[in-house]
Amino acid sequence: MKTILDFYRMKQANEKMVMITAYDYPSAKAVEKSGAELILVGDSLGMVMLGYESTTDVTVADMLHHAKAVRRGAKQTFVIVDMPFMSYHISLEESLHNARRLFQETGAQALKVEGASAQVLELTERLTAAGIPVVSHLGLTPQSVNIMGGFKVQGKDHASAHRLIEEAMAIEKSGSVMCVLEGIPEPLAKLITSRLTIPTIGIGASPSCDGQVLVYHDLLQYGTERLAKFVQPYADLNDITTKALHAFVNDVKESKFPTAMHTYQLDPDVTLDGGE
Ligand SMILES: Nc1nc(=O)c2c([nH]1)NC[C@@H]1CN(c3ccc(C(=O)N[C@@H](CCC(=O)O)C(=O)O)cc3)CN21
Ligand SMILES: CC(C)C(=O)C(=O)O
Numbered sequence: 001m002k003t004i005l006d007f008y009r010m011k012q013a014n015e016k017m018v019m020i021t022a023y024d025y026p027s028a029k030a031v032e033k034s035g036a037e038l039i040l041v042g043d044s045l046g047m048v049m050l051g052y053e054s055t056t057d058v059t060v061a062d063m064l065h066h067a068k069a070v071r072r073g074a075k076q077t078f079v080i081v082d083m084p085f086m087s088y089h090i091s092l093e094e095s096l097h098n099a100r101r102l103f104q105e106t107g108a109q110a111l112k113v114e115g116a117s118a119q120v121l122e123l124t125e126r127l128t129a130a131g132i133p134v135v136s137h138l139g140l141t142p143q144s145v146n147i148m149g150g151f152k153v154q155g156k157d158h159a160s161a162h163r164l165i166e167e168a169m170a171i172e173k174s175g176s177v178m179c180v181l182e183g184i185p186e187p188l189a190k191l192i193t194s195r196l197t198i199p200t201i202g203i204g205a206s207p208s209c210d211g212q213v214l215v216y217h218d219l220l221q222y223g224t225e226r227l228a229k230f231v232q233p234y235a236d237l238n239d240i241t242t243k244a245l246h247a248f249v250n251d252v253k254e255s256k257f258p259t260a261m262h263t264y265q266l267d268p269d270v271t272l273d274g275g276e
């Protein structure tokens with residue numbers, strides 16, 4: 001398994017890092033086989049796996065349930081688990097309690113938190129001191145969808161761009177080991193990536209980041225329909241799934257399935273009473 005030191009080395013060598021989300025056993029197995037170095041158990045699971053409108057309905061229990069399944073499917077890959085909405089904002093004590101559970105009970109390599117508020121920076125320091133690596137997430141931070149007024153690109157104007165640069169410097173200073181940059185303009189992503197020692201992983205944040213992340217179901221077009229501008233679909237599992245299920249339904253209705261090869265027989269010498 002790659003470690004955080006390998007990721008620093010890759011940044012220095014200009015070698016791209018790839019992160020893909022996974023939410024369950026089969027997706028974790030598939031990502032581990034793909035050659036991606038990092039798996040993110042994203043709280044996006046609330047939207048792509050559970051059908052919520054945003055990530056603000058996701059709980060610590062949801063994250064534990066999915067992250068444990070991911071770990072069983074991918075034992076050799078660096079796994080990062082999202083801390084869900086409000087699980088790290090009520091008090092430092094409760095945040096540390098939730099972080100301990102999400103790290104220890106899932107066997108993850110790191111936890112991810114959104115934003116760079118004073119509270120999140122303090123938590124980052126405390127977790128780092130305790131030995132839990134923290135990945136930051138800046139820019140379009142989906143847990144703040146109701147503050148941003150939608151999933152909107154961030155850092156487009158002078159003030160917010162400079163605020164994001166300050167946040168990036170602050171999270172690195174607090175001990176963060178990696179930073180996801182989501183939904184920000186290319187020049188800003190490029191500047192932040194060059195200013196930081198830790199790797200940046202982009203999603204809708206240009207090719208200038210040290211690595212890229214996409215949501216598994218967006219990559220494969222599986223269950224998701226409306227795709228953000230930053231998504232490149234590499235397959236159409238919706239189409240494959242629809243066609244396969246339709247073929248099964250038709251075969252049953254037309255008595256073409258099951259056939260002899262799917263059917264069990266009695267032992268040769270047995271006849272059943274009541275049969276013809
Ligand atoms: N399937 C899925 N993929 C994701 O990448 C994802 C989730 N779900 N759920 C959690 C968050 C939400 N994310 C999103 C969702 C929508 C846009 C989106 O539609 N953005 C507009 C930007 C509009 C603008 O400000 O210009 C776009 O058109 O791309 C972006 C990020 C990223 N995450
Ligand atoms: C979009 C990525 C970075 C994420 O945080 C998630 O999948 O939850």
Ligand SMILES: [Mg+2]
Nearest residue numbers: 042043044082
């Ligand atoms: Mg997330």
